[in-house]
Amino acid sequence: MTKGEIAKQNFENGYNCAQAVLLAFCDELGFDKNTAAMLAAPFGGGMGRLREICGTVSGMYMVLGLANGDDEKAQLYKNVQSLAEKFKTDNGSIICRELLGLRIDGKDDPTPQKRTAQYYKSRPCSELCRYAADLIDEFLSENKKENI
Template identity: 50%
Template structure:
């Protein structure tokens, strides 16, 4: 497991959400300070505001990918196509490894929740949640992708 994957897992265990954990692990590469990285990822926890949609770790992969290798001109059709191909590749890798990129499916929940209140981070919480492993997985795939383009 890469250093970035371990670091992302540690951030999750410190209490950061899945997206924040991935973004924080890559903050230096993305040109972000820790506070900005944490704020950038703060809305994407729990599958986007605890709606249990796209996994926050996956959203974090895509945020960092865009910051490090994304296009910035609306006229850059080639850059857009290249970036979307990278996003789809990472999504496919994550899905192949974990069965889904959707939070509720990864957690085995029947449907999304509208309750915005996160669960308390207890030992029982960490035992029943695969999130630390999912965060590490996302960071590993992202690290591999970024290393190819250095």
């Protein structure tokens, strides 16, 4: 099973988008899953349903930080920007409300929607979780460090 498939499954099992991506990498990175789920919890819905940066992108950056956070700041930020550009090129945006086609300004109702079959069918989040996890997995494979 790919990291993307694991992330998609995590999302479809009730985790938010940021949690879904980060949790797909916990075993490999030696990061506690309960701590990871708590850490990523506020990042779902584009930062607490503010619909800003997509939670899958935030989860991807958390993985990058755990894997390469000791890189020089300039290199780390270059990698963040490169990943953002690739995500944006392939998906049209890194902004949650734009990816969901929402016409809101600033924030959404803070109450999450019920996870129904219609919920999953009406939004791209499962596939974005898959995409983001596969993207960061590919990046880490191509830029392997000795300790990973």
